Amino acid sequence: xxxxxxxxxxxxxxxxxxxxxxxxxxxxxxxxxxxxxxxxxxxxxxxxxxxxxxxxxxxxxxxxxxxxxxxxxxxxxxxxxxxxxxxxxxxxxxxxxxxxxxxxxxxxxxxxxxxxxxxxxxxxxxxxxxxxxxxxxxxxxxxxxxxxxxxxxxxxxxxxxxxxxxxxxxxxxxxxxxxxxxxxxxxxxxxxxxxxxxxxxxxxxxxxxxxxxxxxxxxxxxxxxxxx
Amino acid sequence: xxxxxxxxxxxxxxxxxxxxxxxxxxxxxxxxxxxxxxxxxxxxxxxxxxxxxxxxxxxxxxxxxxxxxxxxxxxxxxxxxxxxxxxxxxxxxxxxxxxxxxxxxxxxxxxxxxxxxxxxxxxxxxxxxxxxxxxxxxxxxxxxxxxxxxxxxxxxxxxxxxxxxxxxxxxxxxxxxxxxxxxxxxxxxxxxxxxxxxxxxxxxxxxxxxxxxx
Ligand SMILES: Nc1ncnc2c1ncn2[C@@H]1O[C@H](COP(=O)(O)OP(=O)(O)OP(=O)(O)O)[C@@H](O)[C@H]1O
Ligand SMILES: [Mg+2]
Numbered sequence: 001x002x003x004x005x006x007x008x009x010x011x012x013x014x015x016x017x018x019x020x021x022x023x024x025x026x027x028x029x030x031x032x033x034x035x036x037x038x039x040x041x042x043x044x045x046x047x048x049x050x051x052x053x054x055x056x057x058x059x060x061x062x063x064x065x066x067x068x069x070x071x072x073x074x075x076x077x078x079x080x081x082x083x084x085x086x087x088x089x090x091x092x093x094x095x096x097x098x099x100x101x102x103x104x105x106x107x108x109x110x111x112x113x114x115x116x117x118x119x120x121x122x123x124x125x126x127x128x129x130x131x132x133x134x135x136x137x138x139x140x141x142x143x144x145x146x147x148x149x150x151x152x153x154x155x156x157x158x159x160x161x162x163x164x165x166x167x168x169x170x171x172x173x174x175x176x177x178x179x180x181x182x183x184x185x186x187x188x189x190x191x192x193x194x195x196x197x198x199x200x201x202x203x204x205x206x207x208x209x210x211x212x213x214x215x216x217x218x219x220x221x222x223x224x225x226x227x228x
Numbered sequence: 229x230x231x232x233x234x235x236x237x238x239x240x241x242x243x244x245x246x247x248x249x250x251x252x253x254x255x256x257x258x259x260x261x262x263x264x265x266x267x268x269x270x271x272x273x274x275x276x277x278x279x280x281x282x283x284x285x286x287x288x289x290x291x292x293x294x295x296x297x298x299x300x301x302x303x304x305x306x307x308x309x310x311x312x313x314x315x316x317x318x319x320x321x322x323x324x325x326x327x328x329x330x331x332x333x334x335x336x337x338x339x340x341x342x343x344x345x346x347x348x349x350x351x352x353x354x355x356x357x358x359x360x361x362x363x364x365x366x367x368x369x370x371x372x373x374x375x376x377x378x379x380x381x382x383x384x385x386x387x388x389x390x391x392x393x394x395x396x397x398x399x400x401x402x403x404x405x406x407x408x409x410x411x412x413x414x415x416x417x418x419x420x421x422x423x424x425x426x427x428x429x430x431x432x433x434x435x436x437x438x439x440x441x442x
Contacts, residue, residue, distance in 0.1 A: 064308070066324075066348075
Protein backbone atom coordinates (compact mmCIF):
# COMPACT_ATOMS: atom_id res chain seq x y z
CA UNK A 1 0.00 0.00 0.00
CA UNK A 2 1.53 3.24 -1.06
CA UNK A 3 0.86 6.92 -0.67
CA UNK A 4 -0.98 7.07 -3.97
CA UNK A 5 -3.90 5.03 -2.75
CA UNK A 6 -5.25 7.00 0.16
CA UNK A 7 -8.92 7.85 -0.04
CA UNK A 8 -9.99 11.47 0.04
CA UNK A 9 -6.61 12.29 -1.37
CA UNK A 10 -5.17 15.61 -0.22
CA UNK A 11 -4.39 16.48 -3.83
CA UNK A 12 -8.11 16.97 -4.44
CA UNK A 13 -8.29 19.17 -1.40
CA UNK A 14 -5.35 21.20 -2.62
CA UNK A 15 -6.84 21.72 -6.09
CA UNK A 16 -10.18 22.83 -4.69
CA UNK A 17 -8.58 24.97 -2.01
CA UNK A 18 -6.33 26.66 -4.55
CA UNK A 19 -9.23 27.48 -6.85
CA UNK A 20 -11.32 28.73 -3.98
CA UNK A 21 -8.83 31.25 -2.70
CA UNK A 22 -7.68 32.08 -6.22
CA UNK A 23 -3.97 31.65 -5.71
CA UNK A 24 -1.78 33.95 -7.76
CA UNK A 25 0.84 31.76 -9.43
CA UNK A 26 2.25 34.24 -11.91
CA UNK A 27 1.04 32.47 -15.05
CA UNK A 28 2.08 28.99 -13.98
CA UNK A 29 -0.73 26.45 -14.44
CA UNK A 30 -2.12 25.81 -10.99
CA UNK A 31 -1.92 21.98 -11.16
CA UNK A 32 1.82 22.24 -11.78
CA UNK A 33 2.18 24.71 -8.96
CA UNK A 34 0.23 22.49 -6.58
CA UNK A 35 1.86 19.22 -7.58
CA UNK A 36 5.32 20.68 -6.89
CA UNK A 37 4.24 21.15 -3.28
CA UNK A 38 2.25 17.94 -3.13
CA UNK A 39 5.16 15.75 -4.21
CA UNK A 40 7.32 16.76 -1.24
CA UNK A 41 4.41 17.00 1.17
CA UNK A 42 3.07 13.54 0.29
CA UNK A 43 6.40 11.92 1.00
CA UNK A 44 6.75 13.84 4.24
CA UNK A 45 3.26 13.01 5.46
CA UNK A 46 3.58 9.37 4.40
CA UNK A 47 6.62 8.96 6.65
CA UNK A 48 4.89 10.84 9.43
CA UNK A 49 1.90 8.54 9.24
CA UNK A 50 3.87 5.33 8.87
CA UNK A 51 6.68 5.87 11.32
CA UNK A 52 4.56 6.45 14.38
CA UNK A 53 3.37 2.89 14.74
CA UNK A 54 6.31 1.26 12.96
CA UNK A 55 8.22 0.12 16.03
CA UNK A 56 5.15 -1.19 17.78
CA UNK A 57 4.10 -3.03 14.64
CA UNK A 58 7.52 -4.71 14.55
CA UNK A 59 7.58 -5.57 18.25
CA UNK A 60 7.66 -9.30 17.64
CA UNK A 61 10.90 -9.00 15.80
CA UNK A 62 12.31 -6.47 18.21
CA UNK A 63 11.82 -8.77 21.14
CA UNK A 64 13.29 -11.76 19.41
CA UNK A 65 16.16 -10.80 17.19
CA UNK A 66 18.93 -8.31 17.26
CA UNK A 67 19.26 -5.83 14.44
CA UNK A 68 19.86 -2.09 14.39
CA UNK A 69 16.41 -0.73 15.21
CA UNK A 70 16.93 2.29 13.01
CA UNK A 71 16.30 -0.02 10.06
CA UNK A 72 12.58 0.12 10.84
CA UNK A 73 11.98 3.83 10.21
CA UNK A 74 14.60 3.79 7.45
CA UNK A 75 12.76 1.07 5.57
CA UNK A 76 9.63 3.23 5.60
CA UNK A 77 11.66 5.98 3.99
CA UNK A 78 12.69 3.64 1.18
CA UNK A 79 9.14 2.45 0.56
CA UNK A 80 7.84 6.00 0.44
CA UNK A 81 10.60 7.15 -1.88
CA UNK A 82 9.33 4.99 -4.73
CA UNK A 83 5.99 6.76 -4.54
CA UNK A 84 7.76 10.09 -4.29
CA UNK A 85 9.47 9.35 -7.60
CA UNK A 86 6.14 8.36 -9.15
CA UNK A 87 4.60 11.70 -8.18
CA UNK A 88 7.59 13.53 -9.60
CA UNK A 89 7.10 11.58 -12.82
CA UNK A 90 3.44 12.68 -12.80
CA UNK A 91 4.65 16.24 -12.42
CA UNK A 92 6.85 15.79 -15.48
CA UNK A 93 3.91 14.43 -17.49
CA UNK A 94 1.78 17.36 -16.40
CA UNK A 95 4.49 19.74 -17.54
CA UNK A 96 4.61 18.10 -20.94
CA UNK A 97 0.83 18.36 -21.16
CA UNK A 98 0.89 22.07 -20.37
CA UNK A 99 4.03 22.50 -22.48
CA UNK A 100 5.68 24.09 -19.51
CA UNK A 101 9.45 24.30 -19.63
CA UNK A 102 11.18 23.86 -16.27
CA UNK A 103 13.41 26.69 -15.16
CA UNK A 104 17.19 26.27 -15.35
CA UNK A 105 17.12 26.07 -11.54
CA UNK A 106 15.97 22.49 -12.02
CA UNK A 107 19.56 21.39 -11.45
CA UNK A 108 19.00 22.27 -7.78
CA UNK A 109 15.95 20.04 -7.48
CA UNK A 110 17.90 17.01 -6.17
CA UNK A 111 19.14 19.12 -3.26
CA UNK A 112 15.58 19.91 -2.23
CA UNK A 113 14.52 16.31 -2.69
CA UNK A 114 17.38 15.37 -0.40
CA UNK A 115 16.31 17.89 2.22
CA UNK A 116 12.75 16.56 1.95
CA UNK A 117 14.08 13.10 2.74
CA UNK A 118 16.12 14.39 5.66
CA UNK A 119 13.16 16.29 7.12
CA UNK A 120 10.78 13.38 6.66
CA UNK A 121 13.24 10.92 8.16
CA UNK A 122 13.95 13.29 11.01
CA UNK A 123 10.30 13.56 11.92
CA UNK A 124 9.75 9.85 11.26
CA UNK A 125 12.57 8.83 13.58
CA UNK A 126 11.25 11.11 16.29
CA UNK A 127 7.74 9.77 15.99
CA UNK A 128 8.80 6.14 15.95
CA UNK A 129 10.86 6.58 19.11
CA UNK A 130 8.28 8.73 20.85
CA UNK A 131 5.49 6.22 20.31
CA UNK A 132 7.53 3.58 22.09
CA UNK A 133 7.66 5.83 25.12
CA UNK A 134 4.20 7.32 24.75
CA UNK A 135 1.82 4.83 23.21
CA UNK A 136 -0.93 7.34 22.65
CA UNK A 137 1.31 9.45 20.47
CA UNK A 138 0.00 7.41 17.55
CA UNK A 139 -3.33 9.13 17.91
CA UNK A 140 -1.77 12.56 17.74
CA UNK A 141 -0.06 11.88 14.44
CA UNK A 142 -3.11 12.07 12.14
CA UNK A 143 -3.88 15.52 13.54
CA UNK A 144 -0.31 16.62 12.94
CA UNK A 145 -0.56 15.42 9.35
CA UNK A 146 -3.85 17.24 8.80
CA UNK A 147 -2.57 20.41 10.36
CA UNK A 148 0.72 20.14 8.52
CA UNK A 149 -0.99 20.33 5.15
CA UNK A 150 -2.44 23.72 6.03
CA UNK A 151 0.80 24.77 7.65
CA UNK A 152 2.89 24.07 4.58
CA UNK A 153 2.90 26.08 1.38
CA UNK A 154 1.35 23.30 -0.68
CA UNK A 155 -1.79 24.93 -2.01
CA UNK A 156 -0.51 28.49 -1.86
CA UNK A 157 2.89 30.22 -1.95
CA UNK A 158 4.53 31.01 1.40
CA UNK A 159 4.70 34.61 0.22
CA UNK A 160 1.03 34.85 1.11
CA UNK A 161 1.94 34.30 4.74
CA UNK A 162 4.81 36.74 4.65
CA UNK A 163 2.69 39.46 3.06
CA UNK A 164 -0.32 39.11 5.33
CA UNK A 165 1.07 38.24 8.72
CA UNK A 166 3.53 39.88 11.12
CA UNK A 167 7.19 38.80 10.86
CA UNK A 168 7.15 36.73 14.05
CA UNK A 169 4.41 34.56 12.58
CA UNK A 170 6.32 34.11 9.33
CA UNK A 171 9.31 33.17 11.44
CA UNK A 172 7.24 30.51 13.21
CA UNK A 173 5.85 29.40 9.90
CA UNK A 174 9.29 28.67 8.55
CA UNK A 175 10.21 26.57 11.56
CA UNK A 176 8.21 23.94 9.71
CA UNK A 177 10.94 22.29 7.65
CA UNK A 178 8.53 21.65 4.80
CA UNK A 179 7.91 25.37 4.37
CA UNK A 180 11.37 26.09 3.06
CA UNK A 181 11.74 22.77 1.28
CA UNK A 182 8.54 23.08 -0.73
CA UNK A 183 9.30 26.68 -1.62
CA UNK A 184 12.77 25.63 -2.71
CA UNK A 185 11.62 22.70 -4.77
CA UNK A 186 8.96 24.80 -6.45
CA UNK A 187 11.53 27.48 -7.20
CA UNK A 188 13.77 24.89 -8.83
CA UNK A 189 10.95 23.67 -11.09
CA UNK A 190 9.10 26.90 -11.84
CA UNK A 191 11.75 29.54 -11.32
CA UNK A 192 10.91 33.10 -10.33
CA UNK A 193 12.16 34.97 -7.30
CA UNK A 194 14.38 33.13 -4.84
CA UNK A 195 12.56 31.70 -1.82
CA UNK A 196 12.48 33.98 1.20
CA UNK A 197 15.67 33.92 3.27
CA UNK A 198 13.61 32.51 6.16
CA UNK A 199 13.89 29.26 4.22
CA UNK A 200 17.25 28.74 5.86
CA UNK A 201 15.35 28.34 9.11
CA UNK A 202 13.52 25.40 7.60
CA UNK A 203 16.73 23.80 6.45
CA UNK A 204 18.33 24.25 9.84
CA UNK A 205 15.25 22.74 11.46
CA UNK A 206 15.44 19.78 9.09
CA UNK A 207 19.01 19.02 10.10
CA UNK A 208 18.34 19.57 13.79
CA UNK A 209 15.32 17.29 13.73
CA UNK A 210 17.31 14.65 11.93
CA UNK A 211 20.43 14.71 14.12
CA UNK A 212 18.62 14.98 17.43
CA UNK A 213 16.12 12.41 16.21
CA UNK A 214 18.92 9.90 15.76
CA UNK A 215 20.36 10.73 19.17
CA UNK A 216 16.98 10.30 20.86
CA UNK A 217 16.32 7.10 18.95
CA UNK A 218 19.68 5.69 20.01
CA UNK A 219 18.79 6.40 23.60
CA UNK A 220 15.38 4.80 23.29
CA UNK A 221 16.90 1.84 21.48
CA UNK A 222 18.38 0.66 24.76
CA UNK A 223 14.99 0.17 26.35
CA UNK A 224 12.90 -0.55 23.28
CA UNK A 225 12.72 -4.30 23.77
CA UNK A 226 11.88 -3.85 27.46
CA UNK A 227 8.96 -1.49 27.17
CA UNK A 228 7.51 -2.01 23.72
CA UNK B 229 41.36 -14.91 25.21
CA UNK B 230 41.12 -16.85 22.01
CA UNK B 231 39.07 -19.73 23.26
CA UNK B 232 36.57 -17.84 25.42
CA UNK B 233 33.31 -17.44 23.53
CA UNK B 234 31.25 -15.57 26.09
CA UNK B 235 32.52 -13.67 29.06
CA UNK B 236 30.18 -11.94 31.47
CA UNK B 237 31.33 -9.61 34.25
CA UNK B 238 29.15 -8.17 37.01
CA UNK B 239 26.14 -8.26 34.76
CA UNK B 240 22.99 -6.77 36.23
CA UNK B 241 19.68 -5.94 34.69
CA UNK B 242 17.04 -3.83 36.31
CA UNK B 243 13.38 -3.70 35.37
CA UNK B 244 10.65 -1.50 36.69
CA UNK B 245 7.77 -3.50 38.01
CA UNK B 246 4.44 -2.58 39.41
CA UNK B 247 2.38 -0.11 37.48
CA UNK B 248 5.02 1.50 35.36
CA UNK B 249 4.70 5.24 35.23
CA UNK B 250 3.65 7.14 32.18
CA UNK B 251 3.50 4.95 29.16
CA UNK B 252 1.23 7.54 27.67
CA UNK B 253 1.50 11.18 26.94
CA UNK B 254 -1.76 11.85 28.73
CA UNK B 255 -0.51 10.27 31.94
CA UNK B 256 2.81 12.05 31.70
CA UNK B 257 1.06 15.38 31.44
CA UNK B 258 -1.19 14.49 34.33
CA UNK B 259 1.84 13.51 36.38
CA UNK B 260 3.38 16.81 35.58
CA UNK B 261 0.48 18.56 37.24
CA UNK B 262 0.26 15.98 40.02
CA UNK B 263 -3.18 14.87 38.98
CA UNK B 264 -2.64 11.19 39.68
CA UNK B 265 -1.48 9.57 42.86
CA UNK B 266 2.09 8.29 42.91
CA UNK B 267 2.44 5.02 41.08
CA UNK B 268 3.66 2.05 43.04
CA UNK B 269 6.51 1.21 40.76
CA UNK B 270 9.55 -0.54 42.11
CA UNK B 271 12.97 -1.49 40.92
CA UNK B 272 13.42 -5.15 40.29
CA UNK B 273 16.75 -6.75 39.62
CA UNK B 274 16.12 -9.64 37.25
CA UNK B 275 19.87 -10.24 37.07
CA UNK B 276 22.32 -9.21 39.75
CA UNK B 277 26.11 -9.41 39.53
CA UNK B 278 26.40 -12.35 37.21
CA UNK B 279 29.88 -13.55 36.35
CA UNK B 280 30.82 -16.45 34.11
CA UNK B 281 32.85 -17.49 31.14
CA UNK B 282 32.02 -20.02 28.49
CA UNK B 283 34.67 -21.55 26.31
CA UNK B 284 34.37 -22.24 22.64
CA UNK B 285 33.00 -25.68 21.91
CA UNK B 286 31.15 -25.91 25.20
CA UNK B 287 27.46 -26.75 25.45
CA UNK B 288 26.02 -25.19 28.57
CA UNK B 289 22.56 -25.72 30.01
CA UNK B 290 20.90 -23.25 32.33
CA UNK B 291 18.23 -24.23 34.81
CA UNK B 292 16.32 -22.19 37.35
CA UNK B 293 12.83 -21.64 38.63
CA UNK B 294 10.29 -19.56 36.74
CA UNK B 295 11.15 -15.90 36.81
CA UNK B 296 14.76 -16.56 37.80
CA UNK B 297 15.96 -14.45 34.89
CA UNK B 298 17.09 -17.11 32.47
CA UNK B 299 15.31 -15.64 29.49
CA UNK B 300 16.47 -12.19 30.48
CA UNK B 301 20.07 -13.38 30.52
CA UNK B 302 19.73 -14.86 27.06
CA UNK B 303 18.13 -11.67 25.80
CA UNK B 304 21.00 -9.62 27.10
CA UNK B 305 23.49 -11.99 25.51
CA UNK B 306 21.71 -11.75 22.16
CA UNK B 307 21.75 -7.96 22.36
CA UNK B 308 17.95 -7.71 22.32
CA UNK B 309 18.03 -5.78 25.54
CA UNK B 310 20.79 -3.84 27.22
CA UNK B 311 22.34 -4.61 30.60
CA UNK B 312 21.90 -2.01 33.32
CA UNK B 313 25.38 -2.66 34.66
CA UNK B 314 28.36 -4.81 33.86
CA UNK B 315 29.80 -5.95 30.59
CA UNK B 316 29.64 -8.86 28.25
CA UNK B 317 32.20 -9.81 25.68
CA UNK B 318 31.12 -12.10 22.91
CA UNK B 319 33.44 -13.55 20.32
CA UNK B 320 31.53 -14.72 17.28
CA UNK B 321 28.26 -14.51 15.44
CA UNK B 322 25.26 -15.18 17.66
CA UNK B 323 22.08 -16.85 16.59
CA UNK B 324 19.33 -17.09 19.13
CA UNK B 325 16.02 -18.74 19.58
CA UNK B 326 14.17 -16.95 22.34
CA UNK B 327 10.86 -18.18 23.67
CA UNK B 328 8.09 -19.04 21.27
CA UNK B 329 7.60 -16.97 18.17
CA UNK B 330 11.21 -16.30 17.42
CA UNK B 331 11.72 -13.49 14.99
CA UNK B 332 9.46 -14.65 12.21
CA UNK B 333 7.30 -12.30 10.28
CA UNK B 334 3.81 -13.81 10.45
CA UNK B 335 2.75 -12.75 6.98
CA UNK B 336 5.79 -14.17 5.22
CA UNK B 337 6.09 -17.79 4.21
CA UNK B 338 8.50 -20.20 5.85
CA UNK B 339 10.83 -19.88 2.92
CA UNK B 340 10.82 -16.09 2.99
CA UNK B 341 11.44 -16.12 6.71
CA UNK B 342 14.46 -18.35 6.29
CA UNK B 343 15.97 -15.77 3.98
CA UNK B 344 14.93 -12.88 6.21
CA UNK B 345 16.52 -14.43 9.28
CA UNK B 346 19.65 -15.36 7.41
CA UNK B 347 20.03 -11.83 6.13
CA UNK B 348 19.57 -10.40 9.59
CA UNK B 349 22.28 -12.74 10.80
CA UNK B 350 24.56 -11.22 8.22
CA UNK B 351 24.68 -14.02 5.69
CA UNK B 352 24.70 -13.52 1.95
CA UNK B 353 21.88 -14.82 -0.23
CA UNK B 354 24.21 -17.41 -1.70
CA UNK B 355 25.21 -18.74 1.72
CA UNK B 356 21.57 -19.07 2.71
CA UNK B 357 20.68 -20.79 -0.56
CA UNK B 358 23.35 -23.39 0.01
CA UNK B 359 21.87 -24.16 3.44
CA UNK B 360 18.26 -23.93 2.41
CA UNK B 361 17.58 -27.57 1.55
CA UNK B 362 19.24 -28.76 4.71
CA UNK B 363 17.15 -26.42 6.83
CA UNK B 364 13.90 -27.53 5.25
CA UNK B 365 14.81 -31.20 5.49
CA UNK B 366 15.76 -30.91 9.16
CA UNK B 367 12.57 -29.09 10.07
CA UNK B 368 10.45 -31.75 8.39
CA UNK B 369 7.82 -29.29 7.19
CA UNK B 370 8.55 -29.31 3.45
CA UNK B 371 4.85 -29.33 2.70
CA UNK B 372 4.20 -26.04 4.45
CA UNK B 373 7.30 -24.14 3.48
CA UNK B 374 5.35 -21.87 1.12
CA UNK B 375 2.60 -21.17 3.64
CA UNK B 376 2.66 -17.97 5.72
CA UNK B 377 4.04 -18.89 9.12
CA UNK B 378 0.99 -17.47 10.87
CA UNK B 379 -0.79 -20.68 9.86
CA UNK B 380 1.84 -22.92 11.45
CA UNK B 381 1.22 -24.96 14.57
CA UNK B 382 3.43 -24.02 17.51
CA UNK B 383 5.50 -27.16 17.03
CA UNK B 384 6.04 -26.41 13.37
CA UNK B 385 7.02 -22.91 14.25
CA UNK B 386 9.71 -24.15 16.59
CA UNK B 387 10.87 -26.79 14.15
CA UNK B 388 11.50 -24.19 11.53
CA UNK B 389 12.98 -21.70 13.97
CA UNK B 390 15.38 -24.23 15.39
CA UNK B 391 16.44 -25.47 11.98
CA UNK B 392 17.16 -21.93 10.86
CA UNK B 393 19.10 -21.01 13.98
CA UNK B 394 21.13 -24.19 14.01
CA UNK B 395 21.99 -24.30 10.32
CA UNK B 396 22.94 -20.72 9.73
CA UNK B 397 26.34 -21.60 11.20
CA UNK B 398 26.48 -19.22 14.09
CA UNK B 399 29.57 -19.41 16.27
CA UNK B 400 27.28 -19.16 19.26
CA UNK B 401 23.85 -20.71 19.45
CA UNK B 402 21.50 -19.50 22.17
CA UNK B 403 18.29 -21.39 22.80
CA UNK B 404 15.57 -20.70 25.32
CA UNK B 405 13.20 -23.45 26.40
CA UNK B 406 11.35 -23.41 23.12
CA UNK B 407 11.94 -27.05 22.39
CA UNK B 408 9.33 -28.01 24.95
CA UNK B 409 6.61 -27.66 22.35
CA UNK B 410 8.37 -29.89 19.85
CA UNK B 411 7.42 -33.59 19.95
CA UNK B 412 9.72 -36.16 21.56
CA UNK B 413 11.28 -37.21 18.30
CA UNK B 414 12.11 -33.67 17.28
CA UNK B 415 13.51 -32.80 20.71
CA UNK B 416 15.88 -35.71 20.42
CA UNK B 417 16.92 -34.62 16.96
CA UNK B 418 17.57 -31.11 18.28
CA UNK B 419 19.69 -32.30 21.17
CA UNK B 420 21.70 -34.35 18.73
CA UNK B 421 22.13 -31.33 16.52
CA UNK B 422 23.19 -29.16 19.45
CA UNK B 423 25.82 -31.70 20.40
CA UNK B 424 27.02 -31.76 16.83
CA UNK B 425 27.23 -27.97 16.70
CA UNK B 426 29.22 -27.89 19.93
CA UNK B 427 31.44 -30.65 18.59
CA UNK B 428 32.45 -28.41 15.73
CA UNK B 429 34.03 -25.96 18.13
CA UNK B 430 30.98 -23.76 18.39
CA UNK B 431 29.25 -22.80 21.58
CA UNK B 432 25.75 -23.74 22.62
CA UNK B 433 23.90 -22.13 25.49
CA UNK B 434 20.44 -23.35 26.28
CA UNK B 435 17.74 -23.16 28.89
CA UNK B 436 15.67 -26.12 29.89
CA UNK B 437 13.45 -27.34 32.68
CA UNK B 438 14.25 -30.89 31.79
CA UNK B 439 17.32 -31.97 33.72
CA UNK B 440 17.80 -34.99 31.50
CA UNK B 441 18.42 -32.77 28.53
CA UNK B 442 21.27 -31.12 30.32
N1 LIG C 1 10.29 -6.18 30.07
C1 LIG C 1 10.14 -6.48 31.38
N2 LIG C 1 9.66 -5.57 32.24
C2 LIG C 1 9.54 -5.84 33.55
N3 LIG C 1 9.89 -7.00 34.11
C3 LIG C 1 10.39 -7.96 33.33
C4 LIG C 1 10.54 -7.76 31.92
N4 LIG C 1 11.06 -8.89 31.38
C5 LIG C 1 11.22 -9.76 32.41
N5 LIG C 1 10.83 -9.21 33.58
C6 LIG C 1 10.88 -9.85 34.89
O1 LIG C 1 12.16 -10.44 35.08
C7 LIG C 1 12.07 -11.67 35.75
C8 LIG C 1 12.82 -12.73 35.01
O2 LIG C 1 12.12 -13.07 33.85
P1 LIG C 1 12.64 -14.21 32.86
O3 LIG C 1 11.71 -14.24 31.69
O4 LIG C 1 14.06 -13.97 32.57
O5 LIG C 1 12.46 -15.53 33.74
P2 LIG C 1 12.83 -17.02 33.34
O6 LIG C 1 13.95 -17.43 34.24
O7 LIG C 1 13.06 -17.13 31.89
O8 LIG C 1 11.52 -17.79 33.76
P3 LIG C 1 10.77 -19.01 33.04
O9 LIG C 1 11.35 -20.25 33.60
O10 LIG C 1 9.35 -18.85 33.47
O11 LIG C 1 10.93 -18.86 31.59
C9 LIG C 1 10.59 -11.94 35.92
O12 LIG C 1 10.23 -11.65 37.25
C10 LIG C 1 9.91 -10.97 34.98
O13 LIG C 1 8.69 -10.53 35.51
MG1 LIG D 1 11.98 -17.95 30.28
